[in-house]
Amino acid sequence: MKVTIQTPGFTGRPDLLKFTEEHIQKLHHLSDRLMEGQVVLSLEKSDENKNKVCEARIVVPGYDLFASKTAASFEEAVVNTCEALRKQIAAWKETTGASFPR
Known part of the structure; x- marks a missing residue:
């Protein structure tokens, strides 16, 4: 699956980009039907400590x-986003009858 990562407004650390891609x-x-x-x-403009945002789109x-x-x-935002996507993928496979991994 092709993965593209954008970090508008700052330069992402190589270890953060690797963590995200993994x-x-x-x-x-x-x-096996996930394409991209x-x-x-x-970074969200906020006075709060929770200001790191991860948005992810999976193309099927x-x-x-x-x-x-x-x-x-x-890192926490990436993990939480991936968990939300896991749930969506499971629901998508259930409703569409998408193939399971081989």
Whole structure:
């Protein structure tokens, strides 16, 4: 699965980008029909500590799955976003009869 990561407004650390790509790639094990992952990591203007945002879109044939989570760290936001996407992928497979991993 092709994964693109954008970090508008700042330069993402290489270890953060690797962490994000690895977690998004793990979703591909849930279905071989996941085509592309698009991730945007951004900082929300806020006085609160929870201002790191991860938005992810997973492209599947005829459908897009989307999740967005805010947390105190980018890593936590990525993990929470991937968990939300896992649930959506499970629901998508159940309703469409999508193939399971081989």
